[in-house]
Amino acid sequence: MIKKLSALSVIFAAVPFMFAGCQTLPQSPTAHQQAAETAHATPSPPEGAGPAAAPPPPESVVGVARYYASRFNGRKTASGEIYDQKKMTAAHESLPFGTLVKVENLANSLSVVVKVNDRCRRHEDVFIDLSREAALELGFIRQGTAKVRITVVEHTPPGKRAATAQD
16 A cells, blocks of 8 residues: 555656646847847947937828819818818818828829818728819829828927918
């Protein structure tokens, strides 16, 4: 009986050690790995060495643009400005009023910068409505819509929006 107990004790005592070998424990980096990481790290600029790194380029979004019908000319926009079809303005569903946006017609590479001063409803494909003047300069008056890329150029600070709306 004692032999059976000691044999079982040995088996039960050995089981945890058998599974312990299956674990992967994190290893401390070797001197070679540390040297490689140090060589690939970007050095931090010394204090007072100049401006920080340039910000990443603005994100662009591709979609469809259309332009306002002439019947909206002279009407108040969501920002309070009066819509003028001869100005470079746009309606967007979410960009803040006063935001300057570069719009590029992907069919002919023509581009304009417009100011967001109105809201548009979410459409399936259309994601920006442009003034007639902007559509004319982009060359899609006859087609009515164009595949475009929009890139935010500048967000107008909140204090300047109220002054901009009166222009």
